[in-house]
Amino acid sequence: MLLIINILTLLLYPCNAGIGKNVNARPEVLVNKCCLENDIYIGKYCKPVEFVGDKWSPLFTSEKGISNLQVKHKFVFGLPDCGHTQPWPIYHYQNSTDKLRLLPNGVLRHYFDHQVPEEFDFEMELIEGKNLYQDYEQGKYCMDKKKDEIQREFAWVCPPDHKQMWTTNEFLMHNVVNPISHGITIIFLLMVAVIYFVMPTLRDLTGNIVTTMCMCLIVNQTADLIRLLTVFKSHISLFITETICYISLLGAFFWLNSLGYYIWRTFRSRNVFLRITDGKKYCYYGSYAWSCTLILGCLAVFAHFTMDYQDMKPTLNFDQQQEQIGSLGMIIFFVPIAFTVLVDVFFIATTLKKINRMHTYGRIHHKLRHSFRMFLLLLLTMTLCWLFFLSSFSKYEGLINSHIIVNTFQGPTIFYICVFNQKHVSYLLRKTCCYENCICPCCRPDREQEWGDEMTAMHTQC
Template sequence: MTGTSQLVLVLLATSLALQLVGGSTLDAASGAQPEGLQDERDRIVLAKCCEEHEVLLDHACVPLAEANETEAWRPDFESEDGYPGAKPPRLPRYLFKYGPPRCRSNENQWDVYHYSSSSDTLVMLTSGKLRHYVPDQVDEIVKAKELYGTEFLEPEDVQAKAIHYDYPFGHYCADKAILTKDNLSAIYAKICVPRAVKWASTDNLIRKAVDPALHAIAVVCYLVVAIVYFVLPQLRDLVGNIVTSLMVCLIVNQCASFITIFTEFGNHINFLATDLVMFISLLAAFFWLNALGYYIWKTFRSKNVFLRSTDKKKYCCYATCVCGCTVAIAATAIFAHFTLEINKPIIGGVSFEAQETLGWLGLSVLFMTIAFSIFFNLYFILTTKNKLKRMRTYGRIHHKMKYNFRTFILVCMAMSIGWVFLMLSLSKYNGLVYCHIILNALQAFIILYVCVFGQKRVTFLLGKTCNCCISNENAEGMEWGEEMTAINAGY
């Protein structure tokens, strides 16, 4: 047996021994775990307002004997999709934690009593959540028909569509309550509810008035850029078509973002679909920006810019690549959300049923792709700037591409900064949200200025087309090549 084969055998034996030792160590560690700890992990946690052998007597926790009670409170469970007459659910194993909930700074504690003639209904779900059905919305088929516009509803449909709030552990406590004044026994819960928002508050005005107005202004800015580059025939080259497509994606993004502002209209809005449209259109906009950067980068690297296919064929090629990449990444994000997402964010309201929105896993797929596209754009910018420094002479196409390159840099900077603050605004901190609202409109103004009013060639063509704002500049005062544009345009 050679030395190499002996070494292989020694390594295999060592690896096997380490695996056996590691496995026995893990078994010993798991075997040493107390059974009580394992049982506790298998149970759901419920919040009880009073101690184990206490009940609530006239708003105060007292022992069972003092309240003339023999048994402590035990919850009656229902499944989340249960309805009257449904099969009773399998009772879960649970563990009590005692004490009132600790509400957040923007929440208030609210007492709810559930008894036979009360309008409120409290239900303990098998998941450990406390469900509170809103008054006048439980088991009323007529009210459900008025809300949802149907001629007939099954009992399970009424229960499923009834308006309710679900409170997880930490946002409620429940117990049995004895009210001596009214001589009745009830189920009591102390829940954390959001404070009422005043319309005139600064936060509400910024989110519900200023933000929609700035979204509308941003849509107008992007629409002006798209119309200018689509209508003027001198701008309908490959760069102009890419800019138009980029503006269309940004307009769709702004419209979808505008819809998500008004979460109180949840009956008419699918938040998951709106979020997908908003973020996928933003992803497509960055892919179009990538296409523009690649085209400029490739033009400066090409040795002969005249040996090229038509702009129409190139645009079809770029559009196919952008649409294909967008569809592939979007499909990956949707697959990740529906199959791999564990904690799906929920939006619920008083007037609509709770809905799920796009989770962090799907967002991470979309946002990481945008981050990589920004890195590619940075590479295009740096390499193209180095190429420009080494160039001694410029042709007409290179000169035109030089100004397109400047436009690309400024648009890329504006969109990248806007994306960063969009990502930061998802943390829900008011300051970051306000910064995103302002920068969202500022980004639109910057793109409008860079693409239209900041380019003499575009303003010159607009002035000639609209017969207004025509300056008396001579050829020396114009950018190099602009006088050729005037000749080609027939002015």
């Protein structure tokens, strides 16, 4: 009898073991992690957790908001493969408008509503037709912890192929309003450059500096537009575009600094009739502006590849991290702009004192007074736009949208300062329009001319 029982036990044991194995064994859920297992993001780079604290572990939440689910998972390291499109970041922190939830099946769900309840009825949401979230399948996202000013959870995701994404405010501001604002600014800057280059009487030293400065700003706006809207994945092309964007902006401020020095030096000089042509002066100022711009640009690129915080270098070679210039390179690009602004403020203060002490003006000083006013307004406009440009590097959507809106008015404001606010320039435009076509009364020049425009007015016979 005992022998029969033992034989039955041996026959039934494999079946029971197999049944228990199938019941307890569950498939592992794949979770994409941006950095390595023991790394998290610090700023733009991955760094080992022993330097910063705890490592990141996924927190699974059900569709109905039930959190702290125990799910057996396995990490897959690296950025998502988005093909020819660039991944974009989503940040999840306290009181943020974006919420990230990792579902038990490994799908990342992004809620982009301002308030997402802890528990909401999934079926009721489908009935009401609300578009509160976007799902990203495994391989189309990666999650990790990010620590800079604040500690938060974030994810790189591939742009979803969703027909209704264009209706979101973020998509409209970044992909519709932003290109329009760049286009408007480029058009007005190009008009200023053409006017100052075509008009013979405006091709003096001040006019050439204004033309060169506008061309630098046009290159800056074009490169910035390409940098924001590019769909290419090559980090080399994006790095080159970003470098051109910053170098052209740096050159514009150095040319503005040259204009301020020219006005300041002329007002301080006892003899304004110097034996030097405007062409030679332009070469001298150009040597200063371009040499400083190129030297600082090369130094910033060199610092990015060799000296940009070695302890913050990424442990993984991510294309997204290589696109942007490092912190040290950004400092070398933008700190000289701040110094040029301070020097320009000194030029304005000392020149303004000199103008207030002068009782009589010659023709050159009278012309330079208008150039001084233009220089002052250009400095205010470009500095304000530059500050908003710096604020756009933050992760706050309000500051990014503010930069987009302010950038729209940069071109029209510079056009007004350099054309309509300069009576001499606006008079030449009306005179040229009247000379070509005398039908339109609004284009006819005024009877009151600026000092030096009397001979020009004699040729205008409507």
